[in-house]
Amino acid sequence: MARRFKLLGTGAGPGTPSFFCECPGCREALENPVYGRTRSGAMITSEDSNILVDTPPDLRVQLLREKINQIDYIFLTHWHYDHFGGLGELEYYVKLKRKERLPLYLPASAKNAFDDAFPNLTDVFRVESWKFGKRYFIGNLSITPLPACHGIETAGFLVESGTKRLAYFPDTAALPAETARSVAAVDWLIVDATFYGENWFPEAHMSVDQAINLGLAVNARQTVFTHLSIHYSRPVINEELTAVAVQHPGVLVGYDGMVFEL
Ligand SMILES: [Zn+2]
Ligand SMILES: [Zn+2]
Structure with missing residues (x-):
């Protein structure tokens, strides 16, 4: 069976289009949904197992769009709404189909927040905290949470397959030195490119230019933009974004549904 990593969503917190925005980037996505960006998340398929990375508020739409009807594990990067807000969408999948609790790995610091936010879902998830640097083996691949820079406790995941x-x-503002060493020369660095133009939240996110430079710094074979806000700073349409990427060898603009064969 194929092992693959699929981007379910590639947008920042409000998604693209944002209901409150009339910038050229949001107008473009309203007119042509192919340019839309649901909130960021991914699905890893390993042999017979499907592993969700984050559960954004758009989760139901993403699962329907990608015809995914089975989920075996969930790994959350961090406890921000745009990454956990879809957890409640899994209640009926677990109760009506799976019929046993779904393993949910989250930051240790988010365990209490989970209990507060979803007191009704304790029989839906088997909540465990992931550990930085520990390799989790599922099927024929491994997933390792590594520290990111995002204000609250946040991981990025290193996925290794053969x-x-x-x-x-x-979600990261650059990478801690140790994490940068761990991801050196990866085949794909799929990374925070929230801002086009000025980055007005440099403690938590990166810009398109910073993402390109980080890819060069860690010597990634390919660098892929995700978590794109499109209009937080200078609004951008797809053609312009792609024109920036193609100037840099190995740099790609991520999109919802993009697949990487592992
Ligand atoms: Zn975040
Ligand atoms: Zn986010």
């Missing part, structure tokens, strides 16, 4: 290595860091 000789292929993929690093997924949707």
